[in-house]
Amino acid sequence: MARPRLIFTTISFSQGLLLLIKSGSLIKEIKYLASEKDLFSYLAQLEQKYSPKPIRDEISFKEEKDLFHRYFKGQPVNFNHLPLDFSQGTLFQVKVWQEAQNIPYGRTVTYKELAQRINHSGYRSIGQALGQNPFLIVVPCHRVLSSNGRLGGFSAGLSLKKYLLALEGVRL
DNA sequence: TAAGGGTTGACAC
DNA sequence: GTGTCAACCCTTA
Numbered sequence: 001m002a003r004p005r006l007i008f009t010t011i012s013f014s015q016g017l018l019l020l021i022k023s024g025s026l027i028k029e030i031k032y033l034a035s036e037k038d039l040f041s042y043l044a045q046l047e048q049k050y051s052p053k054p055i056r057d058e059i060s061f062k063e064e065k066d067l068f069h070r071y072f073k074g075q076p077v078n079f080n081h082l083p084l085d086f087s088q089g090t091l092f093q094v095k096v097w098q099e100a101q102n103i104p105y106g107r108t109v110t111y112k113e114l115a116q117r118i119n120h121s122g123y124r125s126i127g128q129a130l131g132q133n134p135f136l137i138v139v140p141c142h143r144v145l146s147s148n149g150r151l152g153g154f155s156a157g158l159s160l161k162k163y164l165l166a167l168e169g170v171r172l
Numbered sequence: 173t174a175a176g177g178g179t180t181g182a183c184a185c
Numbered sequence: 186g187t188g189t190c191a192a193c194c195c196t197t198a
Contacts, residue, residue: 092195111179115193122194127178129195146179153178161178 006046006054009061010039013072015163018136020061021046021054026085027064029134032156071137074167076105079138088134096129103143106168110147131155137164 004024010033011018019039021029033039047053058065064082071077080101086094099117103109111126120126130141136156142164146152151172154161165172 090196112181115179120194121180121192123179124177124193125179125195128176129178131178132196141178144178147181148179151178155178158178 005052006050007057007060008043008046008054009056009058009065011065011068011072013068015160018068020064022057022060023085026083027135027138028085028088030136030138031134032136032160068137072167074169076168078105082138084135084138089129089132092125093129093132096126097133097135097139100130100133100139100141100144103140106170108143108145108165108170110145111152112147114144127153143168143170 006021006023006028008019008021011020016032016034017036017039019029019031019033019042020027021031031042033042043054067077067079067082071079086097089097095118096114099114102117111123115121115123115126126144130144131153133139133141133155142154142161144152149172151158151161162172
């Protein structure tokens with residue numbers, strides 16, 4: 001059976017832009033890009049990876065765009081009902097991502113707490129799985145902090161992690 | 173199979 | 186309070 005063609009859109013915000021990629025009705029990836037320049041080079045990579053090449057489609061992302069615009073205005077938004085394509089992750093990664101989705105808006109947990117929720121003791125593996133998170137913001141890996149109250153890490157950059165937490169009213 | 177990683181907790185100073 | 190180190194265990198090359 002032929003796979004549905006990939007479609008994408010971008011959402012601009014004060015720190016850069018988000019690239020949303022869908023296959024059919026499933027979201028395949030939500031990626032942070034610092035500038036239009038990064039967008040063009042990433043799209044070039046996608047064109048090499050996928051055939052036929054992904055096409056821009058604003059209409060199919062109406063709901064997601066609305067949700068993200070509200071989120072960037074500082075309104076509490078729940079993204080959990082959006083259908084995500086977890087097939088690209090391992091079983092362990094999917095478990096971590098799904099558990100991370102349960103962290104409420106404006107709340108934070110530590111890597112340890114997240115590990116305990118999935119009955120796991122490999123704290124470093126949690127960080128590693130979050131680092132592979134392809135669904136920025138929707139899987140809120142920015143809400144996971146180190147136990148000493150520090151930020152920990154963030155695949156899209158710590159300054160963005162700080163920005164997102166501040167947006168949600170989290171005091172560090 | 174070995175190395176690395178978004179961590180943690182214990183211990184020493 | 187801060188630094189160091191072993192242990193956790195998954196992913197990647």
